[in-house]
Amino acid sequence: MIDTARLKAWLRRYAELIHVHKDELTALDATIGDADHGTNMDRGMQAVLHILGDEEDANENIRPAELLKQVAMVLISKVGGASGPLYGTAFLRMAQAVGEKEQLNEEDIAQMFAAGLNGMKERGKADLGDKTMVDAYARAVSALSSSLAEGFPLKESLAQAISAAKEGSDQTIPLIARKGRASYLGERSRGHRDPGSLSTVYLFEAALVFAGEGEINHA
Amino acid sequence: MLEQGMDTPFLRPVGLVLVSHSQAIARGTRELAEQMAGGMVPIRDAGGTLEGAIGTDTMRVIAVIQDVLKLAEVAIVLMDLGSAYLSTETALEMLDKSFRSRVRLSTAPFVEGAIIAAVTASTGASVEEVLKEADAARFLPKQ
């Protein structure tokens, strides 16, 4: 079961991945945007780290929904670019999806991510093929739920979700951007990966901690 | 200038909120629009991030909408690029219901739209009229 502490571990891992790949994300955004996606996400996730507190004295008595809502507020207020309201709204919907639950099972996690997708799509009005983070996110969500439905354990299902997100991100390369700042480039956006699709890959990669994998080593 | 307090008995029908990625664009556009409106329309700007960088600050958008709604019945929000629209919609979701119902989003061109909206609102026009005139700004010939 996944509790608030596990969710925090996921967010810590995500902050770490974003931090490590900050320049890569910014470089992608430099090609078809305004060169700030890595900086934006890193600023946001560093601020999220701040509200998570220490691992040791962490007050884990808040419910998952409360944590997800706080994360949403931080992302909305700190990120600065389009990705702020997009990820922020995703986290708000995740918070609503988990409701009053203290512990989340595999299905809850799948539903949580699916609710996040709906929020992101609702906010950005983007769909598959518009060359955005939705291309990675939507594929990850379908892979996760179908893998769980087929009876695979969470760990394998998350691995499926990660490869689906990567594929979705790869598939943004030949597309023409129809949403976001890159859409102003029209034909010139073709041939480049969408930066948001990659930050979404990391969101799912970080989620491996739900299956006890990929945790930060505090040796 | 319209700097009355909360207890102002008389609210203007329309106020404007200008949301841009750039603090300079938001401020400059507000100055232009205010000049045209002769101080008859409450106008606030929300441009750039908290640090003054290029971007939008949803929290500031919320704050300026609330400011304008102290002085006007309805706040019309104009935005420059797509993600200013995302931030504004997010701001709306976070606003209290009673405020939210008094906010309208305009997809008019930012600078021309703001000026025409300000001029139209300064005549005491209705919200619908202001929205319509601002929208028509996209067909306004420059010469």
Ligand SMILES: Nc1ncnc2c1ncn2[C@@H]1O[C@H](COP(=O)(O)OP(=O)(O)O)[C@@H](O)[C@H]1O
């Ligand atoms: N309308 C939208 N719907 C979904 N995703 C979007 C939309 N607009 C932008 N994005 C995503 O946001 C990413 C850019 O984020 P970021 O650079 O932080 O913001 P900005 O574009 O405002 O500079 C894009 O790569 C894309 O994945």
Ligand SMILES: [Mg+2]
């Ligand atoms: Mg950008």
